Amino acid sequence: MKLFETLRIRAASAVRRQRARVGVADRPARLDVRLDDFDDDGVSMGAPLTLEQWHERVVELLQWAGAMPVRVVARADHPFLAELVRFCHRLEMPVTVRTGPHGLSAARAAELIDRGMARCELVVPVFDDAADGALRALVHGRNSRAASLTVHVHLVVSEASAPAAASAYERARALGVDGVVLAAPLRSAALSASGQAGVRSALAVAWPLQATASVAAAALPRLDGNGPGAPRIGGKCHLGGLRLALAADGSAYICPHKPGRCTGPLASVSEELAAHRKAIRGCDRHCAHPELV
Numbered sequence: 001m002k003l004f005e006t007l008r009i010r011a012a013s014a015v016r017r018q019r020a021r022v023g024v025a026d027r028p029a030r031l032d033v034r035l036d037d038f039d040d041d042g043v044s045m046g047a048p049l050t051l052e053q054w055h056e057r058v059v060e061l062l063q064w065a066g067a068m069p070v071r072v073v074a075r076a077d078h079p080f081l082a083e084l085v086r087f088c089h090r091l092e093m094p095v096t097v098r099t100g101p102h103g104l105s106a107a108r109a110a111e112l113i114d115r116g117m118a119r120c121e122l123v124v125p126v127f128d129d130a131a132d133g134a135l136r137a138l139v140h141g142r143n144s145r146a147a148s149l150t151v152h153v154h155l156v157v158s159e160a161s162a163p164a165a166a167s168a169y170e171r172a173r174a175l176g177v178d179g180v181v182l183a184a185p186l187r188s189a190a191l192s193a194s195g196q197a198g199v200r201s202a203l204a205v206a207w208p209l210q211a212t213a214s215v216a217a218a219a220l221p222r223l224d225g226n227g228p229g230a231p232r233i234g235g236k237c238h239l240g241g242l243r244l245a246l247a248a249d250g251s252a253y254i255c256p257h258k259p260g261r262c263t264g265p266l267a268s269v270s271e272e273l274a275a276h277r278k279a280i281r282g283c284d285r286h287c288a289h290p291e292l293v
């Protein structure tokens with residue numbers, strides 16, 4: 001029954017994504033809950049919500065837009081993380097955790113799996129021993145519990161990580177990871193010729209393990225320092241109809257690079273974020289960060 005419900009929620013989310021792609025504004029297809037400034041997207045925060053307030057905010061979303069896939073973004077040792085995973089899982093919403101290696105011990109990985117984490121995006125600046133240890137913890141937790149956990153590495157592209165990106169794929173493959181995503185930095189940065197060569201060689205050799213979204217693969221070689229994402233060649237950003245993010249203070253927004261966000265009831269988000277959505281529709285960038293695409 002639970003599997004059926006999860007599949008139904010994923011299918012409804014996919015329908016909303018498709019409606020957004022053909023320009024029909026709808027309620028969001030997925031929710032990002034940002035408990036802290038991990039993977040900082042630059043949206044300034046007020047006083048962080050308490051755990052009880054987070055429960056209320058998630059229930060409010062459920063009543064407004066129905067169940068949808070949830071991604072909880074936080075450091076692995078955040079005190080609310082395991083409880084929010086449990087809470088969303090109990091509400092039948094498939095839960096992804098986006099976090100880093102710090103604090104992701106074997107015990108913490110097992111706890112998150114037991115609470116209902118269905119997918120983990122492990123964000124790593126470079127593929128070092130800390131990343132290695134966290135991935136071992138996740139894969140061991142999955143295997144020891146026969147859990148259906150998907151583990152993806154999000155390797156943030158930079159001068160430090162790009163030259164060894166191809167070997168990172170091999171290390172991830174050897175550890176039993178399901179996929180590696182080359183993640184552009186949230187704010188664009190110039191990449192040297194050798195760095196770009198490293199990205200290209202990783203994209204060339206890594207298939208089928210690599211799960212870099214096609215939009216990211218197209219935009220990565222065009223990273224520049226002039227703003228969020230590379231200049232857009234064609235099409236529109238689909239973000240407006242897809243994702244709703246809740247910052248640590250509970251305020252709602254869609255794109256972190258556009259002004260405007262809503263601190264009131266979620267049911268009024270559509271009206272309050274109208275200017276925000278207009279700015280998204282007129283955006284001339286092409287973001288490659290998997291947080292956004």
Ligand code: SF4
Nearest residue numbers: 237255257283285287
């Ligand atoms: S491409 Fe989309 S996510 Fe990126 S800055 Fe523009 S509106 Fe925001």
